[in-house]
Amino acid sequence: RDEEAAQAYRDYLGREPGNLTAKINLAVVLIRQGKAAEASQTYTELLAQPDLSADEYFRIGVGLFRAEDYPRAGEAFRKALQLNPHHRDSYYNLAQTLYVRTSPLEDARAKAKGDELKKVNAELGPLYGEVRQLAEKLREYDPANRNVLALLARAYRGLGDAAADVKTGDQWKLKAVGVLTLYQEMPFEVVELSLSGAEGEVALKGTLQNLKLKQGEPIKLRLSLLGATGAAVATQEVTVPAPAAEETTTFEAKAKVQEGVAGWKYEVLP
Incomplete structure (x- = not known):
């Protein structure tokens, strides 16, 4: 089926070579077929297109990430955020x-000594520094997500390991411990929003x-839809009864809006 779908998209692009949706969908199918190199080339061509939307850049970034083309995936997510700086998933995927790009550097650091160790740390420091900034920004949108906390803790720990002096390193590692404590003590987690x-x-x-609440205990959230400026265009408070331990439950808020929605955020209420 994937081969048929890929051929159908190629045929369509033969007639409509400028159709971005068809190109993106072709690349998605190529990823499913395991043709990462061809998919990456298709995404690279897409990335060079002018006047793409934030959503199109985001979708290209997701595809490049799946193709393990991390530098260009990062480029796509950055471009998405330039056009829409209120999109939680673009921040998360860029982080x-x-x-992921720190992993081979961490392997190199484990074997490095002297000047080579300093060189590796000089590469790792900026990467962890940006992950930290992105994770801290994510907390503004998605404060009750453990994946975000885990990213932040790893960034703090990485900054501690890459620090040029022991005192600074210990300060970063202490911050990592604080975030891990928050992670372990979190009473519930918002695992998905769309x-x-x-x-x-x-x-x-x-x-x-x-995670830790009694079944039926109320969880209060303030959900906000964000407009192009980042200001809330609609806000609604919801109360969600806690499900049984380790179980999940769903919630929903609806709103009539007069303008486009650029993103969302929520707050945990007492």
Whole structure:
């Protein structure tokens, strides 16, 4: 089926070579077929297109990440954020892309000594520094997500390991311990949020998991839809009864909006 789909997209692009959706979908199919090199080339061609939207850059970034082309994936997510600096998933995926790039450097550091160690640390420091900034920004949008906390803790730890002096390194590592404590003590987690909608009505749907609360205990959230400036264009408070321990439950907020929605955020209420 994937081969048939790929050929169908190629045939369509033969007639409509400028169709971005068809190119993106072709690259997705190529990834599923294990043709990462060809998919990466297709995404690279897409990345060079002018006047792409934030959503198109984001989709290209996801494809390049799956093709393990991390530098260009990062470029795509950066371009998405330049056009829409209120998109939580672009921040998260860029942070993940940068974090993945630390892995071979960490392997090199484990074997390095002297000047070579300093060189590796000089490369790791900026990567971890940007992951830190992105994870801290993510906390503004998604404060009850453990993956975000884990990214932040890894960034602090990485900055500690890469620091040029022991005192600075210890300060970063202490911050990592604080974040890990938050992670371990989190009473519940918002594990997923997504936007959908049409004709002026937008729905924000989420899933949360109970980690430490008694079943039925109320969880209060303030959900906000963000416009192009980052200001809330709609806000709604929801109360979600905690499910049984380790179980998940869903919640949803709907709103009529007069302008485009650029993103979302939520706050945990007492």
